[in-house]
Amino acid sequence: MSKENYELLGLTETASDEEIKEAYERLKKQYGEEKWQDGEAGMNAARMLNKLDAAYAEILEERREKNSAGDASAFEDVRAAIRSGDIAKAQSLLDNFNERSAEWHYLQSVVYYRKNWMNESKKQLEIAMQMDPSNQKYRADYEKLSSRADYRTQTGGAPNTNADPAAGQDQMGGNECINLCNTCVCLNCLCNCMYCCR
Numbered sequence: 001m002s003k004e005n006y007e008l009l010g011l012t013e014t015a016s017d018e019e020i021k022e023a024y025e026r027l028k029k030q031y032g033e034e035k036w037q038d039g040e041a042g043m044n045a046a047r048m049l050n051k052l053d054a055a056y057a058e059i060l061e062e063r064r065e066k067n068s069a070g071d072a073s074a075f076e077d078v079r080a081a082i083r084s085g086d087i088a089k090a091q092s093l094l095d096n097f098n099e100r101s102a103e104w105h106y107l108q109s110v111v112y113y114r115k116n117w118m119n120e121s122k123k124q125l126e127i128a129m130q131m132d133p134s135n136q137k138y139r140a141d142y143e144k145l146s147s148r149a150d151y152r153t154q155t156g157g158a159p160n161t162n163a164d165p166a167a168g169q170d171q172m173g174g175n176e177c178i179n180l181c182n183t184c185v186c187l188n189c190l191c192n193c194m195y196c197c198r
Contacts, residue, residue: 004055005056009052009056017063020056033045087114087115102138103128105125106128109125109128122145
């Protein structure tokens with residue numbers, strides 16, 4: 001069916017999105033004018049107009065599905081780069097996307113977060129939430145990011161290891177959190193010892 005749809009537009013499956021749109025608009029105008037003719041010519045043009053609309057809608061849907069499948073694979077590549085700590089590669093992969101969906105903005109937020117660009121990270125998460133308001137993952141990570149930013153403001157820029165918007169990770173650098181806790185315990189013990197020794 002896909003090949004027939006393209007043939008109806010006078011194109012092949014290798015046609016670009018622009019070529020498809022131009023062919024559709026040209027033929028729609030042509031058949032739109034011809035449908036007002038008397039007799040069989042007008043009826044044929046009206047039928048062709050309906051076929052044209054259906055073919056164009058199917059082509060767009062097929063291309064959208066194909067792009068979604070490709071995007072899912074590409075997004076997984078970005079997540080893998082982030083998990084491995086290769087932020088430059090993750091950014092390069094994101095830069096290669098033509099369409100920037102909510103998930104694209106979410107992953108861009110993660111990359112900015114890993115670069116410690118908190119304001120930019122927050123802005124990208126806000127865009128992701130606007131594009132996909134029902135996504136709970138975006139909202140939860142936005143709240144975590146906001147609480148981290150609030151913590152940094154209150155402590156004059158001291159790091160906080162709350163969970164990050166990390167692809168495939170629920171906590172930002174879980175080891176850093178453990179190390180921070182251990183450091184605090186050690187400092188507390190040291191301070192107590194100094195107090196007792198006075």
